[in-house]
Amino acid sequence: MKTAKDARQSQSIVEKDRENVWHHISQYNDKKQPVVVTEGKGAWITDYAGNKYLDGMSGLWCVNVGYGREELARAAYEQMQQMAYTSMTQSHVPGIELAEKLNELLDDDYMIFYSNSGSDANEVAFKIARQYHQQNGEPARHKFISRYRAYHGGSLGALSATGQALRKYKYEPLTSGFLHVSPPDNYRRPAGVSVKEYNLQRAQELEDKIVWEQAETVAGVIMEPLITGGGILIPDRVYVEKVQEICKKHGVLLIIDEVICGFGRTGKMFGHQHFDIKPDMVTMAKGLTSAYLPLSVTAVRKDIYKTFEDNGENSHFRHVNTFGGNPAACALALKNIEIMERENLVGRSAVLGERLQQELAELADHPFVGDVRGLGFLMGIEMVEDKNTKKPASPDRVNKIISDCKASGLIIGKNGDTVAGYNNILAICPPLSCTDEDLAFII
Numbered sequence: 001m002k003t004a005k006d007a008r009q010s011q012s013i014v015e016k017d018r019e020n021v022w023h024h025i026s027q028y029n030d031k032k033q034p035v036v037v038t039e040g041k042g043a044w045i046t047d048y049a050g051n052k053y054l055d056g057m058s059g060l061w062c063v064n065v066g067y068g069r070e071e072l073a074r075a076a077y078e079q080m081q082q083m084a085y086t087s088m089t090q091s092h093v094p095g096i097e098l099a100e101k102l103n104e105l106l107d108d109d110y111m112i113f114y115s116n117s118g119s120d121a122n123e124v125a126f127k128i129a130r131q132y133h134q135q136n137g138e139p140a141r142h143k144f145i146s147r148y149r150a151y152h153g154g155s156l157g158a159l160s161a162t163g164q165a166l167r168k169y170k171y172e173p174l175t176s177g178f179l180h181v182s183p184p185d186n187y188r189r190p191a192g193v194s195v196k197e198y199n200l201q202r203a204q205e206l207e208d209k210i211v212w213e214q215a216e217t218v219a220g221v222i223m224e225p226l227i228t229g230g231g232i233l234i235p236d237r238v239y240v241e242k243v244q245e246i247c248k249k250h251g252v253l254l255i256i257d258e259v260i261c262g263f264g265r266t267g268k269m270f271g272h273q274h275f276d277i278k279p280d281m282v283t284m285a286k287g288l289t290s291a292y293l294p295l296s297v298t299a300v301r302k303d304i305y306k307t308f309e310d311n312g313e314n315s316h317f318r319h320v321n322t323f324g325g326n327p328a329a330c331a332l333a334l335k336n337i338e339i340m341e342r343e344n345l346v347g348r349s350a351v352l353g354e355r356l357q358q359e360l361a362e363l364a365d366h367p368f369v370g371d372v373r374g375l376g377f378l379m380g381i382e383m384v385e386d387k388n389t390k391k392p393a394s395p396d397r398v399n400k401i402i403s404d405c406k407a408s409g410l411i412i413g414k415n416g417d418t419v420a421g422y423n424n425i426l427a428i429c430p431p432l433s434c435t436d437e438d439l440a441f442i443i
């Protein structure tokens with residue numbers, strides 16, 4: 001008689017996947033043929049059936065130096081042999097060296113707090129901001145403002161900051177005190193309004209929100225340098241710089257989420273370095289280790305940190321996590337940054353991105369392409385049904401392009417905000433280490 005164990009043993013790996021693994025955010029993967037990835041080299045991944053794909057999304061926007069880097073595996077291996085673990089209630093050499101390196105890259109003076117994921121890094125930023133204001137004589141400051149369409153993570157606080165309704169649907173009520181304003185979406189700005197004027201209007205909307213909420217209750221603003229997952233919405237520089245001015249004017253901390261934009265993605269080491277701003281906090285994850293191991297960072301300006309020192313009982317930051325700042329992950333992150341510098345991957349991101357944008361610009365003549373936009377090696381192609389009305393392309397049309405690309409060996413993404421009907425932006429975010437041949441393949 002066939003036992004359940006026999007039945008399990010005769011299952012293919014794909015069947016085992018269907019039976020046992022709950023995929024992230026992808027209902028359709030459970031029904032269709034799942035891609036079980038077995039190998040990665042450079043910009044390419046191979047699945048169990050032997051199909052090869054150029055990973056035009058770098059996993060989840062994270063494998064910045066590409067797959068199969070032996071040096072990274074070795075850095076982690078050697079650190080694990082030397083000293084596999086100590087918590088960050090103490091310290092260790094790779095953690096210290098990485099913090100020093102990040103300050104060099106940020107070109108400023110921050111204290112580096114380690115966690116495990118982008119969501120964690122943002123949660124930490126929110127807790128630090130609230131405690132800072134409490135200890136800085138402004139205990140009423142507890143609210144955070146972010147933008148609609150932005151994604152800041154899946155845990156309850158980070159999801160509260162997220163501005164995409166479908167991500168929160170059925171999980172509410174979330175954390176209170178999180179508010180949203182509209183982001184600049186230059187393609188959809190009202191007719192007759194210049195980009196600059198429109199961006200200033202969006203910044204004014206933020207200031208109005210702060211004032212109407214009573215500035216004395218607002219702790220921070222969190223934003224990405226450009227909205228990535230919400231549809232590659234690239235602001236005019238006047239917007240970002242104005243936001244910092246408004247935050248300063250009202251005593252509100254500016255938290256810049258570099259989880260996707262950091263580590264070369266936009267053609268600079270950090271996305272905010274395109275603008276003349278100095279954030280109060282910077283959060284990072286993904287490209288920090290090129291996702292070879294989990295690690296994230298909340299970089300906090302030193303004068304904020306000072307209020308946590310010797311400021312009475314329980315004035316220290318009372319937050320701990322077991323894995324944050326894992327020594328092997330820190331050693332790997334250092335090696336990852338070394339590779340980026342040695343191979344000039346940030347410069348390459350700018351050059352490849354420029355080429356990709358020039359080549360894909362001609363798609364703008366296509367009747368269903370409304371807009372082609374990008375910064376560095378990060379591109380969005382906004383699909384529409386009608387160029388004049390800008391009606392977003394139907395899900396069928398967008399999905400067909402994605403599946404046709406996949407059938408041709410190219411993975412691309414789909415982004416926007418489903419509820420608002422703008423889930424019509426194709427995203428391209430390949431490893432920064434793409435070769436010229438890889439780029440030609442994408443094009």
Ligand code: PLP
Nearest residue numbers: 117118119151152153259260285
């Ligand atoms: N912030 C941004 C901008 C992100 O895109 C993401 C994830 O995609 C996060 C935060 C959350 O990061 P994680 O998935 O590592 O928790």
